[in-house]
Every structure is written in structure tokens, then in C-alpha cells.
Amino acid sequence: MSYLSISRVTKQFGDTVVVDDFNLDVEKGEFVSFLGPSGCGKTTTLRMVAGFEIPTSGKILLDGADITDKAPNQRNVGMIFQSYALFPNMTVAQNIGFGLRVRKEPENMVKQRVEEMVSLINLEKHANKYPYQLSGGQQQRVSLARALAIHPQVLLLDEPLSALDAKIRISLRAEIRAIQKKLGITAIFVTHDQEEALSISDRIVVMNTGVMEQVGTPFEIYNFPKTRFVANFVGSLNTADAEVVDPAKGLVSMDGVQFESAEGTEGRKKGDKVKIAIRPERLSFASEQKKANVVDATIENITFLGSVVRIQVKIGNTKFNMDTFNNPFLELPGLGSKEQVTCSKEAVLVLDE
């Protein structure tokens, strides 16, 4: 039996179904992200775990106990908000101690735990400052410490990094992950940023309009997207209209250019309209040894993106992006030149139209 179990949960606001038949089992100590575009129901799902919303139907079990209808202050759940939500009238130390004092813990225990937490987030020097005297990143760390101080059974984070600037966002996300691992705490992390989800999670739940599209490790989600939505939302993707030529061999044709796909054509018939999708980093210039998919291409544009060089090529009538790692000895073809590009059978995803 899993530690946190969300089963058949549906949430309606009026007639609008915002979360539809959500099912998820989270193991103790696992870090799970909810990933999806704005408005897809991530926050609502998280708030049902926190107790701020009650599911229209379905159950939520935490460590074997049914918490579906429990009041938020009766659950033992830590919540982190995008806006930090620190109490402006309290110092860092008072903020962190708030939950323990509410629980009427003895004062010396509170003091000790606060000290522990303050050093966990490396803010010893700032313990007596007020939130407005801290930077955004520091405030969010305080809010993390405040949530962790009460030994919550689950830590819930709702886009905790969205209000921070890029550098802090990356360092704080590493810090959150490190602390979560160190304490072995179960965490659910909501984000609309795919890179964030991929880098921080044990597992990702990709959501779209209230529905779970796919649940899997970052590796699975990125490399084996099950739906077109997931393929598009996570990572960048070249897509093009195509037609099934030979379902048995996995052959599809795009503007007369044939591609061979390792999977995705079973259950389809010759002539079916499909989309093919190839990630930019899976395309490369064809070398001597022949591989499965070698096609003619015209170089249209070359853009330096730092560590990566993005080359736009035209295959048939469709433009594809092709990414290759940058290095000083890279020999790039001239614009307009004709080259052969290739990708493996596994790189060609065949998706419904």
C-alpha cells in the first residue's frame, strides 16, 4: 500500500470539471511533480491534498488514513506557496516556530527545532530579521523551513520558484531537492516549467485540462511520451503531417520522404493520416555508415544557443530543427547547401493527428 494515495478524485466548480478522475500512488520519500500548462488543474489537485478544497468525488488516503474530508489544520501537511506567504509581523525564527507553538510544543523544544531549521536553510545570520528584509529566495527558504518544522507527512509545493529570477530558481530547486532527499520527506511539486519538473522529480504527472496524460520518470516522459500532448509539452519537438505507408514495417511518408519508425504504427492502416515527431537533438548529419533514416535536406539557418547549435533544415517541404552540441572544431555547412541528415528508428514518434 502506498504512502499517499489519490484515487478516482474528481473536482467540479459548478458545472466545470477541473480535475477528472485523478489517480496517483506516491511512495514514502518520493518526489512527484505535477506538470502542465496554466489552468490544467495542478493547483486544485494539490489543494485537495492540503484540504483547502474537498473533492467532488474520490478518496485521498495518507499513510492509510482517509483524509478526504479532514480540515486543513487537522492534516499534517506542509504547504509552500508561490508568494512565500510568510507572516509579515513575525521574524524568521517566529515564522518557523509558528506551527510548533500552535501545537503547544514546549518552548525549549520549539527553540531547538527552530535553530535546527534555520541552519538547515543556512539563514543563521538572518533569524531575527523580518520577511521584508530578505530577498525572495531567502523568503522562500524560510517558508520551506516553516513547513518542515512541524514534521509534515507530505510537503506540497505550488510553483514555489515561479516568482524568483532564473539563477536563484535553479540553485533553490537544487537545494529543495537536496533537503527533501536528506529528510526523506514525501513531496508533491507543482510547476508549469518542464525543465524544472524534469530536473527535480522522481516521477512526473503530466496534466492537461484536468486529465492525467502520463505518469512516469523524467526519462520516460521525455523519451517515450505516450500522447501527442506530452510529446509537445515536454521538450521541443519537430512535427509534420504524414501518411502510413506500411504499418508492418513502421514506414510513414512525409511529402514523399519516407521515415521508418520503431513503434507507433501498430493498429494503423495504410493511408492513415498521422503526425510524425522528432526531437531536434535526435537529428544529425548522416555519416559514412548507413543508418535507417537518411534523408536529403537543405540548410536554411544556423543559430548559436551557447552549448547547443540549432540548425534549421528543410526536409521535403517541412522545416525541422536539428540540435548539435557546440565545440570549437565543429564544421558547419554553408547556408543553402544540400546535406543528408539522419535519425534512428526509435527517434521517429508516430502520433495521432
Added chain:
Amino acid sequence: MSIFARIRRIPFWSWFWFILGALYFLLPLYATVNFSLRMERDVIGFKAYVRAFEDPEFLETFLYSNFLALMTIVASIILIVPTAYWIRLRLPEARRIVEFITLLPFVVPAIILVFGLIRIYSSPFKIPLTDITILQPLTTFEVGTDILIVAGYMVLGLPYMYRSVDTGMRTVDVRTLTEAAQSLGASWFTIITRVILPNIRAALLSGALLTFAIVVGEVTLASFLGVPAFGPYLFLLGQHRAYEPAALSFASFLLTWAAMGLIQLFTGDQQVSGAH
């Protein structure tokens, strides 16, 4: 940039209107002060002030009005803070209606309010459908009248108190703070007393001081309910004396300014005030 350079950059017409406005306000005040200092012929002095403050009735009515103001403020806070809080939290769609209601005291004159109060509360309370009286008419005994007038003052102060509190709650994100506190295990009582109230202190103070200013100078309700308050006293004084009322009105001006200064002090730097 120096202050002088800054002042020089302000356009002529801005200065013109500013000075005109200042004169409109300051000239009558100057006249009042000047007049209040001339009670004795050919001498500038504080005789009028001494006379006014010596009158025992002055202190009595002033203290009584202060007591009424304090009661009004406490009752208003107890009633309005949870109301405004709940509306922000759970009933945002009721905001418009409540805001309209809070504006009614501006539209309905105090005289109407007091006649309404007298009409309703000058007959005894009976258990419905019987003749058993549970309470004498509120207007017939002192505590009853005090309750009545405090209730009336709460209505008069409602626009100021509600708006201050509501604005205070807008500047701190009460909704998220509430949820943060709830997830940490706090009860409603803890949330209101330890999270919400301390963070809207500045707003409460400005609401309280405005209510205070209204109550202490109020005449209509006090005279029709026949209570020995400061407003009617000042009014009567004005009809029988010349110099003392001028002295008292300048003194109350100073009091008002002190109150405004306090509001500025506490609201000017919201974050610092919230920090203590």
C-alpha cells in the same frame, strides 16, 4: 538634487493653487486662534483656554464622549474585522453589497437614524405573542441608552472602519496567509488574533482614530438621546459664550492633527510598523 532645485521645478500654477487652497483653510483657522487669544481687552493671552478647561462640565462630557468612542471602537472592531475577513476569504461576491451598505451612513442623515432608534427602542421588549416584558425600553435607563448610542455611532463610523480594515486586508494577502496558517495547524481564532490582526494594525488604528474623531464631536445622536456628551456641550457653549468655543475648537483641531500624525506615523511605513 537639492530641495530648492526640486521646489523650483514645480510649475507656477501648481504653486498658485496650492497657496490658494492653503489660505482658504488657514485663514479662518488663524482668525479663530487670534480671536481665542483676545478674551481680555488689549492683551494676548490664554484666558479663554483656562476658562474652558476649568469648567467641570467640560471634563465630564469630554471623558464621557471618550468612553463612548472607546466602546464604539471596540465593538466596531469585534464586528467588522471578522466580517471583512470572511468576505475577503469566502464571499468575495458579497463585497459590492457590503460596500454599498457601508456607504449608507453618508446618505441617511443622523437625524433619521436617531428617530428610528428612538421609535424602536422606546417600547419594552416582550416575548413574542405574550405580555411578558423581558427588558425595559433601552431609552429609559442609562446603560440602555449607552448601548443605543454606541450602536448608533457604530453605524456612523462604519464607512471609515470598514474601509480601513478592508484596505488593510488588501495590502496583506489574507487568503494565502490564512491558508499558510491553517496548514501549520492554526485554528480560526489563532489565525485572526495572531496573523490577521497584527498585520492590519495600522489600518485598525486609522479606522479607530477616525471613529474617535466622529464620536467625540457628534451632536445629533447625543442630543436627541439626551446623553451628557461633549458634542452637545460644545454646541451649547457656542450659543452662550464667545471666546471659549473658539479656544475649544482650536484645541480639538490640534487633537485631530495629533491623531492624523499618529495615523501617518503608523501607516507611512507599513512594513516597519508591522515589524514591531
